[in-house]
Amino acid sequence: MIAIIGGGAAGMFAALCILTQNPCAKVMVIEKMDRVGKKLLATGNGCCNFTNINMREKNFHGSDTKAAWNIIENFPPLNVIRFFESIGIFSVTEDNGRVYPYSYQAQAVLDCLRFKLASLGARIVTGTAIKRIKKEGGHFYLQPDSGNEIKCEKVVIACGGASYKSLGSNGSGFELLKTLGHTITKLSPALTQLKTETEHIKSLEGIKLNAVLRVYGTPECNNIFEGEEELFCEQGDLLFANYGISGPPALAASALLHENEGRCLTARLDFMPEYTEREVTGILHERIKLLKDTVMEDFFTGMLNKRLGLVILKRAGAGKLSQKSSVLEENAVNAEKLAGLIKNFSLKVTGTKGFENSQVTAGGALLSEFNGKTLESKIIKGLYAAGEVLDVYGDCGGYNLHWAFASSYAAALALCAGEQKGK
Numbered sequence: 221m222i223a224i225i226g227g228g229a230a231g232m233f234a235a236l237c238i239l240t241q242n243p244c245a246k247v248m249v250i251e252k253m254d255r256v257g258k259k260l261l262a263t264g265n266g267c268c269n270f271t272n273i274n275m276r277e278k279n280f281h282g283s284d285t286k287a288a289w290n291i292i293e294n295f296p297p298l299n300v301i302r303f304f305e306s307i308g309i310f311s312v313t314e315d316n317g318r319v320y321p322y323s324y325q326a327q328a329v330l331d332c333l334r335f336k337l338a339s340l341g342a343r344i345v346t347g348t349a350i351k352r353i354k355k356e357g358g359h360f361y362l363q364p365d366s367g368n369e370i371k372c373e374k375v376v377i378a379c380g381g382a383s384y385k386s387l388g389s390n391g392s393g394f395e396l397l398k399t400l401g402h403t404i405t406k407l408s409p410a411l412t413q414l415k416t417e418t419e420h421i422k423s424l425e426g427i428k429l430n431a432v433l434r435v436y437g438t439p440e441c442n443n444i445f446e447g448e449e450e451l452f453c454e455q456g457d458l459l460f461a462n463y464g465i466s467g468p469p470a471l472a473a474s475a476l477l478h479e480n481e482g483r484c485l486t487a488r489l490d491f492m493p494e495y496t497e498r499e500v501t502g503i504l505h506e507r508i509k510l511l512k513d514t515v516m517e518d519f520f521t522g523m524l525n526k527r528l529g530l531v532i533l534k535r536a537g538a539g540k541l542s543q544k545s546s547v548l549e550e551n552a553v554n555a556e557k558l559a560g561l562i563k564n565f566s567l568k569v570t571g572t573k574g575f576e577n578s579q580v581t582a583g584g585a586l587l588s589e590f591n592g593k594t595l596e597s598k599i600i601k602g603l604y605a606a607g608e609v610l611d612v613y614g615d616c617g618g619y620n621l622h623w624a625f626a627s628s629y630a631a632a633l634a635l636c637a638g639e640q641k642g643k
């Protein structure tokens with residue numbers, strides 16, 4: 221029997237692939253939650269962005285992206301789309317390459333996976349967490365939190381990472397693999413919101429703006445310009461919150477904290493990316509002339525989000541906003557200073573919102589300790605790993621579910637070949 225620990229995206233997909241190729245295989249999926257696929261329901265804001273047709277090696281991160289990419293190349297996006305089609309999921313591909321079920325319902329994806337698993341005869345055991353695994357005399361013995369030991373010939377660890385405990389994965393897959401001799405690389409939350417200094421953005425809470433987010437790293441926090449290096453640059457919708465910033469660029473930048481421990485990180489926001497700083501300065505000079513008799517409070521109305529305009533004036537030290545805008549040319553607060561803030565609104569990054577709010581876990585079981593084609597452990601024969609438990613994670617946009625599917629397909633293919641040989 222093949223036991224798959226974890227009934228998430230990777231575990232369910234592995235079971236399906238094994239049973240589609242070998243309907244006689246005995247497969248048991250063991251899930252600690254009361255039902256399988258809880259996280260899948262939360263993906264893509266409940267719409268399930270299950271792959272992306274624009275897939276490159278650079279979309280994946282970890283200790284060995286080349287090895288991860290080889291696995292993905294053997295099961296590219298089109299294969300995932302076709303597989304889903306074969307179980308009844310008609311899909312839609314958006315302009316940015318993201319692929320969703322046509323119904324935009326994650327529940328539909330989960331239902332189709334569950335129906336197919338049932339029709340192929342997979343045994344699903346829920347409400348059972350595996351606490352320990354031992355191997356003796358060619359068999360694995362899985363010890364659950366309650367009930368009897370489970371004996372099997374092969375095991376797939378598909379327990380996910382340590383993100384969003386409420387949806388199931390709590391890092392227990394790392395513990396299981398560690399006790400079996402595997403190395404677990406440094407773990408950190410990725411694809412999560414950024415915490416920043418909040419003094420200047422308190423009044424922006426709830427605002428969504430299209431902007432460029434750049435993140436710079438410096439060796440020392442008291443001099444954010446000395447030795448600074450641009451680490452990240454992405455344009456997209458940014459959402460201001462009471463703790464800092466959210467939205468796709470902020471989520472994508474969050475892993476930088478993992479990669480740049482000990483460095484001081486500063487976020488710089490560009491609110492007018494289509495224009496250079498010089499052009500913005502020119503626009504503002506003209507605007508000051510045009511609106512010289514308008515009170516400063518209304519100076520940015522029609523150009524920037526009203527609340528953002530006020531924050532920029534305040535941060536520039538414009539004084540009483542009931543004064544006429546003409547004072548902007550007379551003051552130290554002038555077009556140049558305002559343009560500088562519009563193009564380079566800097567905020568010190570203080571952290572992330574942590575594992576509880578992160579979509580994925582960076583780090584995990586060291587990929588090089590698994591066969592690059594089959595994902596069988598090089599340490600323990602018959603042990604496989606798939607999905608987020610491995611030290612691979614992808615960008616936001618369907619890459620993580622794709623990794624879960626492609627890695628479980630690799631393991632499933634090898635397990636079927638093994639089963640056939642064993643007969």
Ligand SMILES: Cc1cc2nc3c(=O)[nH]c(=O)nc-3n(C[C@H](O)[C@H](O)[C@H](O)COP(=O)(O)OP(=O)(O)OC[C@H]3O[C@@H](n4cnc5c(N)ncnc54)[C@H](O)[C@@H]3O)c2cc1C
Pocket residue numbers: 225226227228229230231250251252253256257258259260262263264265268269270271348349350351378379380381383384387388389390392393578579580606607608609617618619620621622624
């Ligand atoms: C809010 C949110 C939105 C996301 N949106 C997207 C998206 O749109 N597109 C995308 O590509 N990715 C998205 N992701 C990431 C994606 O969901 C994960 O990368 C993917 O689910 C990983 O699959 P997995 O099977 O490896 O792990 P999981 O889906 O986490 O499944 C692991 C399963 O194992 C079970 N388990 C853990 N330990 C044990 C144990 N000891 N015994 C038994 N069972 C155990 C868990 O309960 C869980 O059900 C999102 C993540 C979150 C949190």
